[in-house]
Amino acid sequence: MNELLSVRGLTKRYPGFTLDSVSFSVAPGRIMGLIGKNGAGKSTTLKAILNLIPTDGGSVTLLDQDVRERELTCKAQVGVVFGGLDYYPLKRLSAITRATRRFYSQWDQDRYETCLHRFGLEEEKPFKALSNGMKVKYLLALALSHHARLLLLDEPTSGLDPVSRDEILHLFTRIVSDGSCSILFSTHITSDLDRCAHDITYLHNGQVLASAPKDAFQRAFDQLRTPEEQEPLTLEEIMLRTERRDWDETAL
Known part of the structure:
Protein backbone atom coordinates (compact mmCIF):
# COMPACT_ATOMS: atom_id res chain seq x y z
CA MET A 1 0.00 0.00 0.00
CA ASN A 2 1.55 3.30 -1.12
CA GLU A 3 -1.11 5.59 0.37
CA LEU A 4 -2.47 5.65 3.89
CA LEU A 5 -4.86 8.51 3.11
CA SER A 6 -6.12 9.46 -0.35
CA VAL A 7 -8.18 12.60 -0.99
CA ARG A 8 -9.53 12.93 -4.54
CA GLY A 9 -11.55 15.83 -5.96
CA LEU A 10 -12.87 16.95 -2.57
CA THR A 11 -15.36 19.77 -3.10
CA LYS A 12 -17.44 21.81 -0.65
CA ARG A 13 -19.40 24.92 -1.61
CA TYR A 14 -20.27 27.68 0.83
CA PRO A 15 -21.70 31.12 0.02
CA GLY A 16 -18.60 33.11 -0.88
CA PHE A 17 -16.12 30.21 -0.68
CA THR A 18 -15.55 26.91 -2.47
CA LEU A 19 -13.18 24.11 -1.58
CA ASP A 20 -12.52 23.21 -5.18
CA LYS A 37 -3.47 31.57 4.89
CA ASN A 38 -6.50 31.83 7.17
CA THR A 45 -10.52 19.98 4.37
CA LEU A 46 -9.89 18.26 7.69
CA LYS A 47 -13.58 18.34 8.61
CA ALA A 48 -14.48 16.90 5.22
CA ASP A 64 -8.09 1.61 0.98
CA GLN A 65 -11.54 2.00 2.57
CA ASP A 66 -14.04 4.71 1.69
CA VAL A 67 -14.47 6.89 4.78
CA ARG A 68 -18.16 7.57 4.07
CA GLU A 69 -19.04 3.93 3.48
CA ARG A 70 -16.96 2.58 6.38
CA GLU A 71 -17.03 5.60 8.68
CA LEU A 72 -16.88 3.82 12.05
CA THR A 73 -14.12 1.45 10.93
CA CYS A 74 -12.07 4.29 9.46
CA LYS A 75 -12.51 6.66 12.39
CA ALA A 76 -11.23 3.97 14.73
CA GLN A 77 -7.92 4.35 12.85
CA VAL A 78 -7.81 8.16 13.19
CA GLY A 79 -6.63 10.34 16.06
CA VAL A 80 -7.68 13.99 16.08
CA VAL A 81 -5.73 16.78 17.79
CA PHE A 82 -7.23 20.21 17.26
CA GLY A 83 -5.60 23.23 18.85
CA GLY A 84 -7.95 25.10 21.19
CA LEU A 85 -10.11 22.00 21.75
CA ASP A 86 -11.48 21.95 25.31
CA TYR A 87 -13.15 19.08 27.09
CA TYR A 88 -15.27 19.69 30.18
CA PRO A 89 -12.77 21.92 31.99
CA LEU A 90 -13.56 20.74 35.52
CA LYS A 91 -13.41 17.02 34.69
CA ARG A 92 -10.30 15.12 35.67
CA LEU A 93 -8.28 13.47 32.93
CA SER A 94 -9.17 10.06 34.36
CA ALA A 95 -12.89 10.74 33.82
CA ILE A 96 -12.34 12.02 30.29
CA THR A 97 -10.27 8.95 29.46
CA ARG A 98 -12.90 6.55 30.84
CA ALA A 99 -15.50 8.13 28.55
CA THR A 100 -13.19 8.20 25.52
CA ARG A 101 -11.87 4.64 25.61
CA ARG A 102 -15.37 3.15 25.32
CA PHE A 103 -15.40 4.18 21.65
CA TYR A 104 -12.29 2.20 20.71
CA SER A 105 -12.18 -1.60 20.59
CA GLN A 106 -8.38 -1.46 20.22
CA TRP A 107 -7.83 0.68 23.31
CA ASP A 108 -4.45 -0.19 24.86
CA GLN A 109 -4.39 0.76 28.55
CA ASP A 110 -0.71 -0.10 28.94
CA ARG A 111 0.18 2.17 26.05
CA TYR A 112 -1.99 4.93 27.49
CA GLU A 113 -0.23 4.73 30.86
CA THR A 114 3.14 4.73 29.09
CA CYS A 115 2.14 7.92 27.26
CA LEU A 116 1.02 9.56 30.49
CA HIS A 117 4.38 8.79 32.08
CA ARG A 118 6.35 9.89 29.01
CA PHE A 119 4.43 13.16 28.70
CA GLY A 120 4.45 13.93 32.43
CA LEU A 121 0.64 13.91 32.72
CA GLU A 122 -1.22 13.40 35.99
CA GLU A 123 -4.65 11.77 35.60
CA GLU A 124 -6.12 13.39 38.71
CA LYS A 125 -5.66 16.90 37.35
CA PRO A 126 -8.70 18.68 35.88
CA PHE A 127 -8.41 19.48 32.19
CA LYS A 128 -8.43 23.25 32.83
CA ALA A 129 -5.30 22.92 34.99
CA LEU A 130 -3.21 21.84 31.99
CA SER A 131 -1.06 24.28 30.05
CA ASN A 132 -1.73 24.52 26.31
CA GLY A 133 1.26 22.29 25.62
CA MET A 134 0.10 19.67 28.10
CA LYS A 135 -3.40 19.72 26.59
CA VAL A 136 -1.91 18.84 23.20
CA LYS A 137 0.13 16.04 24.80
CA TYR A 138 -2.99 14.66 26.48
CA LEU A 139 -4.88 14.63 23.17
CA LEU A 140 -1.91 12.84 21.60
CA ALA A 141 -1.93 10.29 24.44
CA LEU A 142 -5.59 9.52 23.70
CA ALA A 143 -4.92 9.25 19.96
CA LEU A 144 -1.91 6.97 20.35
CA SER A 145 -3.62 4.70 22.88
CA HIS A 146 -6.05 3.25 20.35
CA HIS A 147 -3.26 2.63 17.80
CA ALA A 148 -4.41 5.33 15.37
CA ARG A 149 -2.76 4.98 11.96
CA LEU A 150 -3.42 8.60 11.00
CA LEU A 151 -3.24 11.71 13.17
CA LEU A 152 -5.12 14.79 11.97
CA LEU A 153 -3.69 17.90 13.61
CA ASP A 154 -5.30 21.32 13.17
CA GLU A 155 -3.07 24.13 14.46
CA PRO A 156 -1.82 22.00 17.38
CA THR A 157 1.15 24.28 18.16
CA SER A 158 -0.74 27.57 17.96
CA GLY A 159 -0.23 29.56 21.16
CA LEU A 160 2.50 27.30 22.55
CA ASP A 161 5.72 28.69 23.99
CA PRO A 162 8.96 27.86 22.10
CA VAL A 163 9.98 25.07 24.50
CA SER A 164 6.58 23.35 24.30
CA ARG A 165 6.54 23.68 20.50
CA ASP A 166 9.98 22.11 20.28
CA GLU A 167 8.87 19.18 22.46
CA ILE A 168 5.71 18.63 20.40
CA LEU A 169 7.54 18.74 17.05
CA HIS A 170 10.14 16.28 18.32
CA LEU A 171 7.31 14.04 19.47
CA PHE A 172 5.68 14.14 16.01
CA THR A 173 8.93 12.94 14.45
CA ARG A 174 9.16 10.05 16.93
CA ILE A 175 5.53 9.04 16.33
CA VAL A 176 6.08 8.41 12.59
CA SER A 177 9.60 7.00 12.90
CA ASP A 178 8.57 3.33 12.74
CA GLY A 179 6.44 3.83 9.61
CA SER A 180 3.17 2.61 11.12
CA CYS A 181 1.57 6.03 11.68
CA SER A 182 1.28 9.18 9.56
CA ILE A 183 0.43 12.79 10.40
CA LEU A 184 -1.52 15.40 8.45
CA PHE A 185 -0.57 18.67 10.10
CA SER A 186 -2.49 21.86 9.30
CA THR A 187 -0.77 25.06 10.37
CA HIS A 188 0.09 28.60 9.35
CA ILE A 189 3.31 28.45 11.45
CA THR A 190 5.43 27.29 8.55
CA SER A 191 8.67 27.23 10.55
CA ASP A 192 7.27 24.17 12.37
CA LEU A 193 6.97 22.35 9.05
CA ASP A 194 10.49 23.37 8.01
CA ARG A 195 11.64 21.28 10.95
CA CYS A 196 9.45 18.17 10.83
CA ALA A 197 7.42 17.78 7.61
CA HIS A 198 8.28 15.36 4.81
CA ASP A 199 5.61 16.61 2.38
CA ILE A 200 3.71 19.86 1.84
CA THR A 201 0.28 20.63 0.40
CA TYR A 202 -0.48 24.31 -0.21
CA LEU A 203 -4.12 25.41 -0.26
CA HIS A 204 -4.70 28.74 -1.97
CA ASN A 205 -8.23 30.17 -2.15
CA GLY A 206 -9.75 26.70 -1.77
CA GLN A 207 -7.56 24.99 -4.37
CA VAL A 208 -4.38 22.92 -4.18
CA LEU A 209 -1.62 25.12 -5.55
CA ALA A 210 1.04 22.42 -5.09
CA SER A 211 1.48 19.11 -3.26
CA ALA A 212 4.85 17.34 -3.19
CA PRO A 213 7.75 16.17 -1.00
CA LYS A 214 9.16 19.24 0.75
CA ASP A 215 12.33 19.61 -1.33
CA ALA A 216 10.44 19.24 -4.61
CA PHE A 217 7.75 21.58 -3.32
CA GLN A 218 10.30 24.30 -2.60
CA ARG A 219 11.94 23.86 -6.02
CA ALA A 220 8.53 24.26 -7.66
CA PHE A 221 8.53 27.88 -6.47
CA ASP A 222 12.02 28.79 -7.68
CA GLN A 223 10.46 31.35 -10.03
CA LEU A 224 9.64 33.47 -6.97
CA ARG A 225 13.34 33.89 -6.09
CA THR A 226 15.30 36.99 -6.98
CA PRO A 227 18.47 36.63 -9.11
CA GLU A 228 20.57 37.18 -5.99
CA GLU A 229 18.97 34.31 -4.05
CA GLN A 230 20.75 30.98 -4.46
CA GLU A 231 19.04 28.84 -1.82
CA PRO A 232 15.47 27.51 -2.08
CA LEU A 233 12.89 29.75 -0.44
CA THR A 234 11.56 28.83 2.98
CA LEU A 235 7.92 27.80 3.25
CA GLU A 236 7.18 31.16 4.87
CA GLU A 237 8.72 33.09 1.98
CA ILE A 238 6.87 30.94 -0.55
CA MET A 239 3.57 31.76 1.14
CA LEU A 240 4.36 35.45 1.60
CA ARG A 241 5.43 35.97 -2.01
CA THR A 242 2.57 33.92 -3.46
CA GLU A 243 -0.08 35.71 -1.42
CA ARG A 244 1.53 39.11 -2.05
CA ARG A 245 1.60 38.48 -5.80
CA ASP A 246 -2.04 37.40 -5.71
CA TRP A 247 -2.95 40.56 -3.77
CA ASP A 248 -0.99 42.76 -6.19
CA GLU A 249 -2.71 41.21 -9.22
CA THR A 250 -6.12 41.61 -7.60
CA ALA A 251 -5.40 45.23 -6.74
CA LEU A 252 -4.31 45.96 -10.30
Missing part, protein backbone atom coordinates in the same frame (compact mmCIF):
# COMPACT_ATOMS: atom_id res chain seq x y z
CA SER A 21 -11.53 19.65 -6.19
CA VAL A 22 -8.83 19.19 -3.55
CA SER A 23 -6.59 16.16 -4.13
CA PHE A 24 -3.54 14.85 -2.28
CA SER A 25 -2.32 11.70 -0.54
CA VAL A 26 -0.40 10.84 2.62
CA ALA A 27 2.00 7.91 2.58
CA PRO A 28 2.74 5.67 5.60
CA GLY A 29 5.33 7.01 8.04
CA ARG A 30 5.19 10.57 6.69
CA ILE A 31 4.30 13.99 8.08
CA MET A 32 2.41 16.15 5.60
CA GLY A 33 2.06 19.85 6.27
CA LEU A 34 -1.15 21.49 5.09
CA ILE A 35 -0.44 25.20 4.65
CA GLY A 36 -2.37 28.24 3.50
CA GLY A 39 -9.63 31.09 5.14
CA ALA A 40 -7.81 29.04 2.50
CA GLY A 41 -9.74 25.87 3.37
CA LYS A 42 -7.43 23.95 5.72
CA SER A 43 -9.95 23.32 8.50
CA THR A 44 -12.72 22.65 5.97
CA ILE A 49 -11.90 14.11 5.63
CA LEU A 50 -13.56 13.22 8.94
CA ASN A 51 -17.03 13.39 7.34
CA LEU A 52 -18.05 16.06 9.84
CA ILE A 53 -19.55 18.19 7.06
CA PRO A 54 -21.49 17.18 3.94
CA THR A 55 -19.50 17.61 0.74
CA ASP A 56 -20.48 18.35 -2.86
CA GLY A 57 -18.07 15.96 -4.53
CA GLY A 58 -14.94 13.87 -4.26
CA SER A 59 -13.83 10.90 -2.20
CA VAL A 60 -11.70 10.13 0.85
CA THR A 61 -10.14 6.70 1.42
CA LEU A 62 -8.20 5.55 4.46
CA LEU A 63 -6.34 2.25 4.33
